[in-house]
Amino acid sequence: MSRITAGLIDWLDDRTGVKKIVDEALYEPVPGGARWRYVWGSTLVMAFVTQIITGTFLWMAYSPSTQTAWESVFYIQYEMPGGWLLRGIHHFMAQAMIVLLALHFVQVVWDGAYRAPRELNFVIGIVLMLIVLGLSFTGYLLPWDQKGYWATSVGTNLASQAPVVGPEIKKLAIGGSDYGHHTLTRFFALHAGVLPGLMVGFIALHVMLFRRHGLHAKNPKGSVDGVFWPDQVLKDSVAALGVLAAVLGLTVYYGGAELTAPADPSNPYDAARPEWYFLFLFQFLKWFPGEAEVWGAFVIPGLVVAVLFVMPWIGRWRVGHFLNVAMLAVLLGGSAILTVQALQEDYYADWYPDATDDPRHEPSTRFLVAKKEAHHVAERVVELAQSPSRIPPTGALTLVYNDAFLQGRKIFEANCASCHPHSPRDAESDAPALAPNLYRVGGADWVAGMLDPERVGGKHFLGYDNSPFAATVTRSLSAAKVCSCRSRSSSCWRC
Amino acid sequence: MSGPSIESPTGGPPRRGFLTAAAAVGAGAVALLTPLASGIAVFLAPLWKRAKSPSVPVALLTQVPDDGVPRAFTVLADKVDHWNGYTNQRLGAVYLVRQPGEEKPLALSAKCPHAGCFVGYTPGDTLFMCPCHTSSFELDGARSRGDQEVSPRDMDPLPVELKPVEGSADGVLQVWVEYIDYQTGHAERIAGA
Numbered sequence: 001m002s003r004i005t006a007g008l009i010d011w012l013d014d015r016t017g018v019k020k021i022v023d024e025a026l027y028e029p030v031p032g033g034a035r036w037r038y039v040w041g042s043t044l045v046m047a048f049v050t051q052i053i054t055g056t057f058l059w060m061a062y063s064p065s066t067q068t069a070w071e072s073v074f075y076i077q078y079e080m081p082g083g084w085l086l087r088g089i090h091h092f093m094a095q096a097m098i099v100l101l102a103l104h105f106v107q108v109v110w111d112g113a114y115r116a117p118r119e120l121n122f123v124i125g126i127v128l129m130l131i132v133l134g135l136s137f138t139g140y141l142l143p144w145d146q147k148g149y150w151a152t153s154v155g156t157n158l159a160s161q162a163p164v165v166g167p168e169i170k171k172l173a174i175g176g177s178d179y180g181h182h183t184l185t186r187f188f189a190l191h192a193g194v195l196p197g198l199m200v201g202f203i204a205l206h207v208m209l210f211r212r213h214g215l216h217a218k219n220p221k222g223s224v225d226g227v228f229w230p231d232q233v234l235k236d237s238v239a240a241l242g243v244l245a246a247v248l249g250l251t252v253y254y255g256g257a258e259l260t261a262p263a264d265p266s267n268p269y270d271a272a273r274p275e276w277y278f279l280f281l282f283q284f285l286k287w288f289p290g291e292a293e294v295w296g297a298f299v300i301p302g303l304v305v306a307v308l309f310v311m312p313w314i315g316r317w318r319v320g321h322f323l324n325v326a327m328l329a330v331l332l333g334g335s336a337i338l339t340v341q342a343l344q345e346d347y348y349a350d351w352y353p354d355a356t357d358d359p360r361h362e363p364s365t366r367f368l369v370a371k372k373e374a375h376h377v378a379e380r381v382v383e384l385a386q387s388p389s390r391i392p393p394t395g396a397l398t399l400v401y402n403d404a405f406l407q408g409r410k411i412f413e414a415n416c417a418s419c420h421p422h423s424p425r426d427a428e429s430d431a432p433a434l435a436p437n438l439y440r441v442g443g444a445d446w447v448a449g450m451l452d453p454e455r456v457g458g459k460h461f462l463g464y465d466n467s468p469f470a471a472t473v474t475r476s477l478s479a480a481k482v483c484s485c486r487s488r489s490s491s492c493w494r495c
Numbered sequence: 496m497s498g499p500s501i502e503s504p505t506g507g508p509p510r511r512g513f514l515t516a517a518a519a520v521g522a523g524a525v526a527l528l529t530p531l532a533s534g535i536a537v538f539l540a541p542l543w544k545r546a547k548s549p550s551v552p553v554a555l556l557t558q559v560p561d562d563g564v565p566r567a568f569t570v571l572a573d574k575v576d577h578w579n580g581y582t583n584q585r586l587g588a589v590y591l592v593r594q595p596g597e598e599k600p601l602a603l604s605a606k607c608p609h610a611g612c613f614v615g616y617t618p619g620d621t622l623f624m625c626p627c628h629t630s631s632f633e634l635d636g637a638r639s640r641g642d643q644e645v646s647p648r649d650m651d652p653l654p655v656e657l658k659p660v661e662g663s664a665d666g667v668l669q670v671w672v673e674y675i676d677y678q679t680g681h682a683e684r685i686a687g688a
Contacts, residue, residue, distance in 0.1 A: 046523075050530045071578040079578070081543060082536035089530050202677030229518035237522035245524045390580030 088251030150272030270370035
């Protein structure tokens with residue numbers, strides 16, 4: 001180190017005491033030496049810092065309003081260089097945080113690291129976990145796509161069932177009676193301002209108390225004590241790199257985070273599901289029909305969280321600790337079973353295509369069709385949004401509603417299909433024909449059929465049930481065929 | 496327990512310690528710099544976008560008599576603002592000046608080359624006047640006081656073409672201008688403000 005650098009450091013230390021701060025940070029004692037099992041807390045901090053970095057850059061390109069949210073996310077995803085990667089890292093790192101949080105939490109409970117004097121730090125950890133779940137919930141809506149919109153709609157509608165103040169809570173959450181601009185501005189303010197701010201504060205408290213009480217070592221005896229720097233930092237850094245590698249792998253594999261079709265409040269989305277880590281709650285609610293839902297949505301989850309908060313005091317006794325571990329095992333095991341059950345119900349028709357008699361088959365088929373349809377609409381809207389005329393100021397939903405390719409089938413189904421069949425004309429069907437079959441109308445087969453006296457009077461053309469045209473048209477075309485083939489009479493309309 | 500209870504190494508670190516420290520810093524840096532790099536790439540996106548200069552009709556030639564008097568015309572064109580497309584938007588304005596006997600008018604951007612204010616012209620005056628920092632320009636766009644003006648360059652002339660009005664049988668001509676939005680504040684003209 002040069003004399004100038006040393007002088008500068010001394011000057012800075014004299015004014016700030018930085019050397020002591022760095023010493024305390026780096027030379028934290030690690031009883032029993034550096035271990036891989038101590039990395040989870042550090043990887044969580046690294047994941048949160050990654051979210052701050054990527055979130056800040058996403059913030060620079062995101063515009064929270066019902067006409068610009070999906071549109072700006074589309075622009076990030078498909079137009080900005082590296083935008084898909086940035087959004088993908090943010091999306092998958094959020095999911096990695098949930099996994100890391102679960103690991104950290106399980107380890108703390110398993111090791112009994114919540115016992116005195118660390119009870120308060122455990123409570124802060126639970127608060128941090130709730131903040132992370134809040135961040136996930138609020139972030140899911142921000143792209144304002146069908147998936148996020150309908151999943152959040154379900155979540156906020158459930159909030160309105162909260163005892164006493166439910167409707168008011170919902171109104172406050174979504175910024176009014178309907179979902180709109182203020183739903184996005186409120187969720188965005190929570191997601192990018194309030195919750196990260198709280199998170200920074202509670203992480204600071206968490207780390208401060210962790211430093212005060214020291215690392216809770218598991219069986220340190222027999223190993224040489226170490227210090228945080230550099231051995232434990234190396235392990236933490238390698239683990240952080242591993243987390244990033246997994247996140248990058250998922251991002252590249254899926255081509256970034258999904259962006260489904262623009263949110264359409266008038267078009268319910270049958271495949272609306274929360275993120276996978278909330279699926280257990282989604283499935284759990286199916287057990288509580290009607291008025292009983294308040295138990296599944298509030299009372300039981302509320303009690304579970306309350307018990308989590310008092311775990312350190314339950315765990316003061318040996319039996320209490322075993323109770324805590326058993327309860328955690330039941331909670332995690334139950335959540336895992338519910339998650340698998342939810343996935344199985346949704347993908348049943350895919351996994352068991354032949355089991356059509358099973359009651360799960362029909363709703364699963366509906367889910368899969370809705371998912372496929374949403375994927376198809378999303379692809380088409382992206383194609384339209386990338387056209388030279390871009391997205392109109394009224395938003396991407398206008399592209400959906402003005403596109404004949406997307407709307408043709410829907411308009412036909414809503415206004416025509418109850419009378420006009422739409423299936424290949426050679427297919428067997430006992431369904432009554434109330435109007436001509438419009439399958440590939442205007443195509444070669446349709447034209448040939450219309451000009452064929454033997455077919456035009458059939459049920460697929462003008463001979464449908466109670467048709468006033470069948471007899472007349474068949475007679476006219478039979479006459480035309482005769483004159484065309486034999487007499488070539490000048491009075492015939494074809495000659 | 497925190498605190499400097501364990502002495503930090505005071506002498507030169509052993510080789511293994513140095514390698515461990517270097518690996519720790521390297522791995523940690525890669526873990527955090529990767530998302531930072533992807534964010535910076537997105538942040539720098541505007542630098543890779545080239546601004547387009549639309550060629551648009553701004554007036555009929557008959558609206559610009561060859562009397563040497565500047566006349567202001569609005570430039571209307573389709574505009575893309577990131578994800579949104581807008582049709583027929585006002586992009587700016589140009590002054591067209593046709594000297595006696597000349598067929599093609601001179602087109603001058605109404606945007607002041609100093610700081611982008613709208614340069615004004617009052618009929619009868621012999622100068623264009625900028626309302627912001629009092630730059631003044633001759634009717635051919637030259638700075639009236641040369642380098643004494645706060646504007647670093649003359650008003651920006653824009654490419655002009657005369658084209659017959661589409662579908663017109665009697666050959667009525669339109670004045671087409673390529674509306675180049677030059678950066679302000681530079682002595683040289685840099686396209687793509």
